[in-house]
Amino acid sequence: MRSSLELKTVLDSLYAVRSQEHLANDPLSFCHRYADPRDQEIAGLIASSFAYGNVKIIKKNLAWIFDRMGDSPRRFVERLEPEQGSRLFAGFKHRFNDARDLCALLFACRTMLEQAGSVEGWLLQFHVQGEEDLTGTLSGFSEAVKSLDFTPVFGAATPPADSYFPFFFPSPASGSACKRLCMYLRWMVRPADGIDLGIWKGIRPDQLVIPVDAHIQRICRLLGFTARKQADWRMAREITAALRELDPADPVKYDFSICHLGISEGCDGKDHLKCVACPIAGLCPVGSP
Template structure:
């Protein structure tokens, strides 16, 4: 059996239990696209670290935001926000960083009508992928006037707000931003949402986290050891050979072999039962 056939079967067998174990589940709380895109930016921004802690902290945020993230952002007052989220902490991001993210989102909506339209200012549909899009978007967000949160001196050195917006230009894999775009751009399939139409799925780049990095090395999709932008593009090119129109469609399925199924490449019993076991080099490195 070919690897593409195995990956297609994994894609078709994606589980709602896997979705419930994923930050994307927070977007599915809402029906309106304008709420989903705001929820997605917030959920993806905090999608690092332990899954249980991610879900716990995102629950705190969305419970505070109420039934409409878009309406909350439109009415967001940064002074009130800093007070509201004063005790918030997610690893090294705090309530001040969260308030700056919400203010940035409010500015995007005010200036362009939506996060998508604001981001599309930096997108060229003729480009092979989203390298330039993310570079321009991240730099522009970090240049916004966030003084209402941080004060007139700009983002202080001890703030981790810039962590939300890495750039391919610096070599970062930009995992969380690539994940956000996957959620928004890929066709609606019960997992991804397909609410953005200005970017083609062919241009997406796979979000490289520890699971994708490890499993895609085992599958021979990359020979690189560092989880950077070059690795992300290398894996995406390999996946494009399997599906030129939708190269990152397998991301969720592959990733949840690690997140939800516990694949670490070391458990021989799990390897024996793994659907990609015949194509995987786990244990040979």
């Protein structure tokens, strides 16, 4: 494990050189299509919900969704009728989520807007400002979304057994790392920096928890931020605690640049040839001499 000062210096440099090319290779890029924050928060929840699997397929399927929603995701959701959505998105498939799950997600967004005026306002019902992080917030939010009445979509209050809609809303209470929800919150909450949007003000950046995908799991283990092997909520909190030592006010600022070492730069923790140009090679045991 290198010194905290050395880690901070290298990771701050990595943060400083994150690029628009990286953004273009990220689901977050779909939020940047829209100038209105009200559209961005809806686009963000949709984009993050489907941000699993191969990035090329993610981008292809998200483009298909947003092309059908027109120039304002919020206006589309506000006017959404489930039968209309079923016809418009017929045949949609993203791995194990289908058109019904997509329509249920959009219906949940519509319900949040009707009840609270925004997704942020609806989520803040479950947020406690004094909490160290978002463990309780996400647990309450996810359970409340899954408890909505989905009769207009499914013909019954709860999704049928063959629906994977609940997959969109995992909970820390079950031990899940909640990668996609943590990513969504990072997009919304972190200060606007050309990548993240900073449009939500009710949650502090220091309360965010890092989204643990396969790249964060692997690279943060190599950097010594965690010794855990299971990508769960405990790992996410452990990595976040280590990053909080480097930047107490904004620990998750490093997420985008670290994960794109894998997503965009091809780091797999094995190919030493990629280590030659890697900015963290001197910190990582794979790339160290």
